Amino acid sequence: MAEPIPGSELTEPTAQGGTETKLTQELKAIAEANSEATPDAHLDDMEIHQPGAEMRNLFEKYPEDQQEVLVQIGEGESAVEVRLCGEGNNEQLTEAAKIALSQLERTFGRPLNEIFPGLKIYFADGIIDGGGLALAEENAIILDTVKQSLTLEETEKKLVEDEILHPGDWSSLSESPSTLGAQITIVHEVGHILDEKVNGNQQSVAFQGLNQAESPTLYGSFAAHEDYAESFTYLVSGQDLDEKRRQIIQSDITLAAS
Numbered sequence: 001m002a003e004p005i006p007g008s009e010l011t012e013p014t015a016q017g018g019t020e021t022k023l024t025q026e027l028k029a030i031a032e033a034n035s036e037a038t039p040d041a042h043l044d045d046m047e048i049h050q051p052g053a054e055m056r057n058l059f060e061k062y063p064e065d066q067q068e069v070l071v072q073i074g075e076g077e078s079a080v081e082v083r084l085c086g087e088g089n090n091e092q093l094t095e096a097a098k099i100a101l102s103q104l105e106r107t108f109g110r111p112l113n114e115i116f117p118g119l120k121i122y123f124a125d126g127i128i129d130g131g132g133l134a135l136a137e138e139n140a141i142i143l144d145t146v147k148q149s150l151t152l153e154e155t156e157k158k159l160v161e162d163e164i165l166h167p168g169d170w171s172s173l174s175e176s177p178s179t180l181g182a183q184i185t186i187v188h189e190v191g192h193i194l195d196e197k198v199n200g201n202q203q204s205v206a207f208q209g210l211n212q213a214e215s216p217t218l219y220g221s222f223a224a225h226e227d228y229a230e231s232f233t234y235l236v237s238g239q240d241l242d243e244k245r246r247q248i249i250q251s252d253i254t255l256a257a258s
């Protein structure tokens with residue numbers, strides 16, 4: 001469930017003389033493995049990261065006193081929080097997170113702390129390989145601060161070069177050129193959390209019967225669970241989505257909100 005956000009520091013020459021990130025190569029390999037679609041392919045992918053390792057690393061590198069709460073919904077243990085660990089542009093990230101969370105609340109029709117009690121979303125550098133990671137068991141999402149601070153357009157441009165998105169796949173989700181990648185990635189990762197909450201180990205089971213080539217984005221066509229998260233993002237952003245996908249996602253949203 002690692003997200004392919006560009007990491008320019010990882011670029012290295014390819015045989016063709018172009019550049020491709022190591023991360024991108026790894027993600028492509030995972031995506032190709034998943035696209036061969038044994039129903040459990042994505043579970044293998046989930047088992048690659050040891051459960052708990054990322055959260056342990058995060059709290060080791062960024063103890064509580066180096067975490068700043070940017071957004072909080074609700075009170076006490078069930079509060080949903082967005083936290084910035086260490087350095088980052090807290091103003092921009094707060095704005096992006098607020099927009100994403102309000103879009104999500106509008107979609108679920110209830111406060112997020114009632115849908116995902118205790119969910120914590122961390123911006124932190126040096127913890128994950130990709131741009132974002134949903135950890136359903138730990139009720140947490142980790143986002144790479146540097147990668148998520150790029151604009152949506154910058155992010156998409158890089159991912160189009162890496163053949164992970166088609167032009168317009170993500171940039172069409174916002175009319176504002178200043179929108180951060182963070183805004184879209186938060187929604188995408190919450191899509192994974194919803195999927196696991198409702199479908200558990202049968203994650204995105206209804207999507208496995210769909211033609212992944214019809215996913216709203218190229219990235220979504222790589223694997224059923226990414227198709228699910230991308231379709232969820234389209235629905236939350238108010239974009240067109242084919243009827244089959246809309247019905248499945250809407251039914252999961254209704255289940256989670258009931």
Ligand SMILES: [Zn+2]
Nearest residue numbers: 001003226229
């Ligand atoms: Zn994903």
